[in-house]
Amino acid sequence: MVAPPAVARFTAVNGLPDDWDRRAAPSAPTLRASWIRLVEGRLGAPLRTFALHDGGDRLGVALCGTVLSAPGVNRRMDPYMMLTGQSRDDGLLPDGPHPWLGIPIEDLFPCLLLMFPNYETAPAGYQARVPAALAEFIAALTDWAADSGVRSLAATYLRPDCGELLDVLRAEGWLVAIMTQRCDTDVVWRDFDGYLAGFPSKRRIVIRRELRALAELDVELGERRLAAVDERELLALRCQLVGKYGGRPDAAKEAGLLDRLRAEFDAKDLLVVEAHRERRLLGFTLFVRDGEHWPALMTGSDYTNPAARLSYFATCYYRPAALAPGLGIRTISYGMGSWQAKKLRGCRLRPVHVAARRIDRGR
16 A cells, blocks of 8 residues: 655744754754754744654754744844844845835734844755745745734845745745855865965965064964863953954853853864963964864954954964864854955855745735
8 A cells, every 4th residue: 555645744843853953954064953052042032943844754844933022132133123224234234125114013023033043044854955845834834924923024144055945935925135245265275375375476475474473473373172271261352352342241141152062062173273472362263163164153352462463363264274174174164244354364255145024914
């Protein structure tokens, strides 16, 4: 007897399934459970998992997000701030469109925000690139949202590699626009000389000059596992950086992130690239290895010491470029922002999208 075909079933559940990595099989390392749990509370509301099942154990299509009752999450995450143009100074949708400008808040909220809390979003599941499955998922998600009293839907920080989803969203009437750019470096060299060879002559001269200036100041570059570093030094420099760029320094919050890192990742995969002068820490960048992927997660600098001026470039780009081939790294990720500085040091920029639609009250 032939088994009946599986019936697709849509679910919206609180939290992340314990077996998310196995059932959803995310294609991007940073969409796995360890990265989601690392900053799960960042969304400002309880995380939910939306999924289309095929009747078996695997998830066909799945996305994470939350339902926001009102605007108020931080401006880099708040869809209302983005879609009304209030996040332009943060480099998010700086040139528009801003379709929510002038619309009463009560016509937009509650809002279903699709976003992974580490500023990366893409569908997971074994049918994540199948247009028909994606269309079925979006239709079911929209029906669920309408039945739940949701007034709008927004998907933010959509990765460059989810073109099939973007096509489906456009076909379903969503506004889709480039909201920002992300910076990644493909490791195609074998050593630091190979890294330098990828730049025009003038840039090679500048990079060598910056490294020579650090050496003349007796600044030493090196790396240690996070477990071997004095956490107090890291937190002090991290708080300096947060304060310099308009944030509110919170050593306890930063320490909590380090605790979660140690809980989610193997100690050997947490590497701190450092700049020292006379045994004093001037700057650092913390990298988290996930297979062949190497995201830069945290950086800090001593802005009270002039010798630290160039340490950021050395710890974030130059020393990691020398280390990456020997570690088997194929991609170094630097996130969003500071695009010019990152381009000048070998990053390529790729578009990150936002998508949004309103739900008619008459539905």
